[in-house]
Amino acid sequence: MQKRWALKQNPDINEVKRISAELGIDEVLAAMLLQRGIQTFEEARFFFRPDMRHLHDPFLMQGMEQAIERIEKAIQTGENILIYGDYDVDGTTAVTVVYSFFRKRYSRIEYYIPDRYLEGYGISTQGIDYAAQNNFTLIIALDCGIKAVDKVAYANELGVDFIICDHHTPGNELPEAVAVLDPKRNDCDYPYKELSGCGIGFKLIQAYAQKNDISFDEVANYLDLVATSIACDIVHVTGENRTLASFGLQKINSNPGTGIKVLMDIAGKTSNYSISDVVFMIGPRINAAGRIDNARHSVELLLSEDMEAAKAKGMLISEKNLERKGHDLAITDEALSMIAAxxxxxxxxxxxxxxxxxxxxxxxxxxxxxxxxxxxxxxxxxxxxxxxxxxxxxxxxxxxxxxxxxxxxxxxxxxxxxxxxxxxxxxxxxxxxxxxxxxxxxxxxxxxxxIQEIQIDAELKLEKITSKFFRVLTQFGPFGPENVCPVFISRNVSVYGNVSLVGSNHIKMCVHQSGSPLFDCIAFNQGECIEEIRKGKPFDICYTIEENIWREKRSIQLNIKGIRC
CATH class of the missing domain: 3.10.310.30 (Diaminopimelate Epimerase; Chain A, domain 1)
Incomplete structure (x- = not known):
C-alpha cells in the first residue's frame, strides 16, 4: 500500500538551540520536545522523570465525593456490592483492580462480567436482574454505563443504586446514578480527560484510600493492570496516563502480579516489556476468554495469588487465544475475498x-x-x-x-x-x-x-545516532497514541554487504551514510523493494531506532518504516 511521508514542521530554531543548551541534548531531540509542547527545563524534567506526585487529586473528578460516600455507607450498613465491568481488557482489569482492593476490607462483594453473546456490551437487563434477585443494592460499573440511561432507571425502580465509572463520550443525557465518574462530562473539571476505564477505577480506589488513610503503596500495587489497560485500550499515553503507564511498566518488568506474570511466561517474553509488547503479547490473551468463552476466566486469572492455579487458568486462556486466532484468520480471508469480488x-x-x-x-x-x-x-x-x-x-x-x-x-x-x-x-x-x-x-x-501517512519527526544524519542520543530518546517513552515512537528520515543512505529477504516478505540489511557507522536494519513487509536496493544506488529511509538483543548482546537497530529508491 502506498504511504505518504509527512515531515513535521520544524520548531523555531532559536527555541531549539535554547532547549538544547539548557538540557545538554542534541538539537534534533530538543526540537522533538518542542513538537510535544515542552518548552521549559521544568516541563522537560516532568516529561523525562514521571513522578507519582504528578497524579491529580481524584476528588477533582465530578461525582467522586458522592461515589466514596455511597461506598462507605454500603460498607458501614452491610449492603451487598456488585462490581460490574465490560468483557475486554480494559473492563476486566478494571474489575480486578476495584474488586481486589475492596475485597481485602469488605466481604459482601462480588463481581459480574456480562456475557458477550447473551447480554452484549455494557449494562444489561440480565445483570441488573441478577443484582436485584441476589440483594445487591449497589453496582459499581466500570468501563461502561455512561449511556445506560434506561438501564439505570430500571435499576432504580428495583432499588439498586449505580456508581458509573466510565471514560467513553457521554450522550446528551447522563444516567440517574448516585455518581457518574467520567472526565469527558461537560461539567467535569478533572485536569486529564483521557484515562482508561481501569484508570477511572484506579482513581476511585485512590480516592477511597486517600479519605480512609490507606497507604498509597497498596493502591500503586495495581499499576501493572492499569498500564495493561492503557496499552490495550489505545488511549493517549500523555499526561497522567503516561505517569501511570511508566510506573505500571516498571512493575510489569520487575514485580508483576501473579496473573500478569503467568501471561508473560506463556508469551515467552519475561522482561523488557514496552507498551507495544503489552498490546501484542498480554492483551490478546486477556481478551481471548471473553471473545471465545467467558471473560470471568480472565478476571479469575488476574485475581489469582496462587501460582499453580494461575498457571492452569493461564493455559486455559492460551487455548482460547489459539481458537480465537483460527476464527480471526478464517473470517479475515472470507471478508477480503468478499470485498475483492x-x-x-x-x-x-x-x-x-x-x-x-x-x-x-x-x-x-x-x-x-x-x-x-x-x-x-x-x-x-x-x-x-x-x-x-x-x-x-x-x-x-x-x-x-x-x-x-x-x-x-x-x-x-x-x-x-x-x-x-x-x-x-x-x-x-x-x-x-x-x-x-x-x-x-x-x-x-x-x-x-x-492514504496512510508516516509522520516523520525529524531528518537525521546517521552519524548522530550515538549511545547518548539513544539513551535520551528512550526517555521519550513509554510510547503510544499522542506520544508515538519518533520516526526519522535519513537521505542518500547506502547498503553495505548483503541484502537478505527473511521470513515471508522482510528485508534485512546494513546501511551507512557518508562516514557514519554501520547500522543493522530490518524492514518488515517491504520485500518488493529488494531488487531496487540491490542495484547499489543510494536511497532514502524513514525509521524508528530500537535496541536489538541477540544472545545477550545489545546493539542499536533501525526499524525501517519506508524506503524510497
Missing amino acids: DAVMTGRKSTVVFNERWHKGVIGIVASRLTEKYYRPTIVLTHSNGHVAGSARSVVGFDLYEALCGCSDLLLQFGGHKYAAGLTMKPEQVEAFTARFEEVVAATITEQQL
Whole structure:
C-alpha cells in the first residue's frame, strides 16, 4: 500500500538551540520536545522523570465525593456490592483492580462480567436482574454505563443504586446514578480527560484510600493492570496516563502480579516489556476468554495469588487465544475475498461487510485487519441474539464516532471512541445503514485521510545516532497514541554487504551514510523493494531506532518504516 511521508514542521530554531543548551541534548531531540509542547527545563524534567506526585487529586473528578460516600455507607450498613465491568481488557482489569482492593476490607462483594453473546456490551437487563434477585443494592460499573440511561432507571425502580465509572463520550443525557465518574462530562473539571476505564477505577480506589488513610503503596500495587489497560485500550499515553503507564511498566518488568506474570511466561517474553509488547503479547490473551468463552476466566486469572492455579487458568486462556486466532484468520480471508469480488465495494470510501455466521468475538480484530488492507473506515457485522452487532475501526484523523452519530436513527445503540466503536441494529436495517454510512463517510473524509501517512519527526544524519542520543530518546517513552515512537528520515543512505529477504516478505540489511557507522536494519513487509536496493544506488529511509538483543548482546537497530529508491 502506498504511504505518504509527512515531515513535521520544524520548531523555531532559536527555541531549539535554547532547549538544547539548557538540557545538554542534541538539537534534533530538543526540537522533538518542542513538537510535544515542552518548552521549559521544568516541563522537560516532568516529561523525562514521571513522578507519582504528578497524579491529580481524584476528588477533582465530578461525582467522586458522592461515589466514596455511597461506598462507605454500603460498607458501614452491610449492603451487598456488585462490581460490574465490560468483557475486554480494559473492563476486566478494571474489575480486578476495584474488586481486589475492596475485597481485602469488605466481604459482601462480588463481581459480574456480562456475557458477550447473551447480554452484549455494557449494562444489561440480565445483570441488573441478577443484582436485584441476589440483594445487591449497589453496582459499581466500570468501563461502561455512561449511556445506560434506561438501564439505570430500571435499576432504580428495583432499588439498586449505580456508581458509573466510565471514560467513553457521554450522550446528551447522563444516567440517574448516585455518581457518574467520567472526565469527558461537560461539567467535569478533572485536569486529564483521557484515562482508561481501569484508570477511572484506579482513581476511585485512590480516592477511597486517600479519605480512609490507606497507604498509597497498596493502591500503586495495581499499576501493572492499569498500564495493561492503557496499552490495550489505545488511549493517549500523555499526561497522567503516561505517569501511570511508566510506573505500571516498571512493575510489569520487575514485580508483576501473579496473573500478569503467568501471561508473560506463556508469551515467552519475561522482561523488557514496552507498551507495544503489552498490546501484542498480554492483551490478546486477556481478551481471548471473553471473545471465545467467558471473560470471568480472565478476571479469575488476574485475581489469582496462587501460582499453580494461575498457571492452569493461564493455559486455559492460551487455548482460547489459539481458537480465537483460527476464527480471526478464517473470517479475515472470507471478508477480503468478499470485498475483492465486489467492484462497488472496492470503490467505496468505507467498508461494511456482513455475514450472519461470523464469530462475534473476533469481528473487532477483523475490522482492524481490513482497515490495514484498504485503509478506510471499516465495520464488520454479524448476527447476535436476533440483532446485528458490529465492530468499527477508523483511519487517522477521521472521527468514527461522529460518523455513527450521523447514522444513529438506524441503530439500536452504539458507543466508543474516535477510532473504535461498537454498534447494534435490526437485521432489516443493514442495507440502509451500509448506504448511509458510506454517504456520511464520503461527505466528510478527505482524500489525504484515505492514504496512510508516516509522520516523520525529524531528518537525521546517521552519524548522530550515538549511545547518548539513544539513551535520551528512550526517555521519550513509554510510547503510544499522542506520544508515538519518533520516526526519522535519513537521505542518500547506502547498503553495505548483503541484502537478505527473511521470513515471508522482510528485508534485512546494513546501511551507512557518508562516514557514519554501520547500522543493522530490518524492514518488515517491504520485500518488493529488494531488487531496487540491490542495484547499489543510494536511497532514502524513514525509521524508528530500537535496541536489538541477540544472545545477550545489545546493539542499536533501525526499524525501517519506508524506503524510497
